[in-house]
Amino acid sequence: MASIREGTVEGFKAKIVRMGDLIIGIPVEIGPRILYLAHKDDSDINLFGVIPEFAIDTPEGKWKIYGGHRLWVSPEAMPRSYSLDDKPVDVRIRGGEVIIEGNPEPENFIRKRITIRPRSDGNSVEVIHEIENIGRWPIEFACWAISLMKKDGFAIAPIKPKRVDERGLLPDRVITLWPYTDLKDERLILSTNYVFMRQDPKIRDPIKIGVKANPPWAAYWTSGYLFVKKIKYEEGATYPDFQSSIEIYTNNLFLELETLGPLRKIDPGEVNRHTEIWKVSKVGELEPSEEAIGRVKDVIE
16 A cells, blocks of 8 residues: 655655655646655655756747656657646545646647556556547557656666577667767667666766667666666557667766657547556666676566
């Protein structure tokens, strides 16, 4: 069961939820968002970054990144993806789960919802992302779950080989690059089975990379903790950004750990759904290397 109390996160009024090993902070004046994520043993260490001053001009007004975890629509487009989420939201408990109900986005014909549900193991939760078509005709899009992480850590995305034909003649992995991605960037580390991306407060230039992750998870290490997000990859489905299921973006202020669901055509009144499983484990010091990840494999898998 979840316990809930009133509180604040970096000045934002919030519901503070305890689910098993996790402390989760949900703002009530903006969203749908999750601004705080910590392990119960170090409840003062927020693994998410909160940066309310960062803003981008859009045709609707100034969109603020705020930080934490958010739900977007993919493929990315301006102004659609940057729809303002600066109004109060409904946060309620139903049974043992917490539901964050966003406001209608009439320009996009959608409404967003995030549900947090405890799992039976007691140390992980399901985070269910839903985008409803509130318009009058079908629309095609993918759910895009974005976690803005604390500075001075590194992200991990697995790209293990997997034969798609008997002789191994066909390509099996995808790495997606953006126009501003520099493969010589020192924050990016490519190894045999993993892509690593370091967050470096001293490097201002942005960099982004996407992969078709195998196995389908992504992780971020910071402050001695490893945050793992697992998803289900649907073979044969079409994904955004050249079949990317995991994307990582960073600059000098933050790193975003992103997962994507398939592109789906959603009829009026229907919902596009994308689920992540979150787990936070204390692992101590960790380096972005194959050997280091091998030592915490049991925590991840």
